[in-house]
Amino acid sequence: MQADPDDLFKALSDPTRRAILERLIHNGEQTVRALTDHAGVSQPMVSKHLGQLKLAGLVRDRPDGRQTHYRAEPQGLAPLIDWLSHYSAFWQDRFDHLEDLLKRMDQ
Amino acid sequence: MQADPDDLFKALSDPTRRAILERLIHNGEQTVRALTDHAGVSQPMVSKHLGQLKLAGLVRDRPDGRQTHYRAEPQGLAPLIDWLSHYSAFWQDRFDHLEDLLKRMDQ
DNA sequence: CCAATCAATAACCATATGGTTATGATTTAT
DNA sequence: ATAAATCATAACCATATGGTTATTGATTGG
Numbered sequence: 001m002q003a004d005p006d007d008l009f010k011a012l013s014d015p016t017r018r019a020i021l022e023r024l025i026h027n028g029e030q031t032v033r034a035l036t037d038h039a040g041v042s043q044p045m046v047s048k049h050l051g052q053l054k055l056a057g058l059v060r061d062r063p064d065g066r067q068t069h070y071r072a073e074p075q076g077l078a079p080l081i082d083w084l085s086h087y088s089a090f091w092q093d094r095f096d097h098l099e100d101l102l103k104r105m106d107q
Numbered sequence: 108m109q110a111d112p113d114d115l116f117k118a119l120s121d122p123t124r125r126a127i128l129e130r131l132i133h134n135g136e137q138t139v140r141a142l143t144d145h146a147g148v149s150q151p152m153v154s155k156h157l158g159q160l161k162l163a164g165l166v167r168d169r170p171d172g173r174q175t176h177y178r179a180e181p182q183g184l185a186p187l188i189d190w191l192s193h194y195s196a197f198w199q200d201r202f203d204h205l206e207d208l209l210k211r212m213d214q
Numbered sequence: 215c216c217a218a219t220c221a222a223t224a225a226c227c228a229t230a231t232g233g234t235t236a237t238g239a240t241t242t243a244t
Numbered sequence: 245a246t247a248a249a250t251c252a253t254a255a256c257c258a259t260a261t262g263g264t265t266a267t268t269g270a271t272t273g274g
Contacts, residue, residue, distance in 0.1 A: 121231090121232080123232080148232085148233070148234090149233075149234065149235080151233090151234080151235085151236095152232070152233060152234080155232085155233090156232090172240085172241055172242075173239095173240055173241040173242065174241090
């Protein structure tokens with residue numbers, strides 16, 4: 001079951017939340033504590049943000065004893081791409097930009 | 108000058124606003140009235156939404172007498188693609204999906 | 215066992231946000 | 245000239261949202 005696209009866009013709209021997601025993408029699986037140490041907000045707030053990211057399908061949690069590990073979920077960004085692709089025609093003139101993207105990915 | 112990416116994500120986070128943008132993309136330039144007639148919210152609200160979309164660089168306005176025409180700005184979505192492309196490695200497994208996107212665009 | 219650590223929840227708070235109904239400023243039509 | 249139309253702004257309002265500090269429920273370490 002795919003998450004509501006609305007939750008996706010909403011989740012990405014907050015900079016703190018995006019920063020957390022980006023950190024998970026870059027550094028891989030992390031515990032809530034580790035994330036909190038770099039988030040600039042309190043632990044409860046980090047938990048809340050993670051909850052929203054999870055609802056949006058952008059992260060997965062893996063409880064392990066007293067700590068919970070989170071990791072980014074690549075699939076979660078799919079609706080964003082779908083949304084973009086929906087306006088293919090409109091995109092004609094940004095084709096080269098996407099080509100760059102593909103080139104960078106093909107390595 | 109490119110708009111703040113934060114404004115971009117924020118602008119896209121509201122469904123009504125996204126609907127307005129989508130309508131502009133599909134049906135081309137439209138007057139505020141025309142947009143209001145399909146938005147399901149009041150004219151002032153539509154104006155406000157358009158203001159935010161404009162701030163995000165997603166639309167342009169063209170005042171003409173007593174009415175104002177708005178149209179979608181393809182460039183405005185660039186930061187989104189930039190953001191996505193920034194996580195190229197993370198994207199490996201969604202390559203084929205992007206290939207589809209390109210295929211659909213190449214027509 | 216007891217203390218400490220960790221993460222989620224609860225209880226709040228201030229402000230942002232989406233929405234409304236006036237109102238105002240201009241332009242067009244009669 | 246006057247009335248109607250169009251859009252933006254102002255003044256509000258209710259609720260959502262991001263944030264905080266307790267607090268609780270588990271788990272781990274000494």
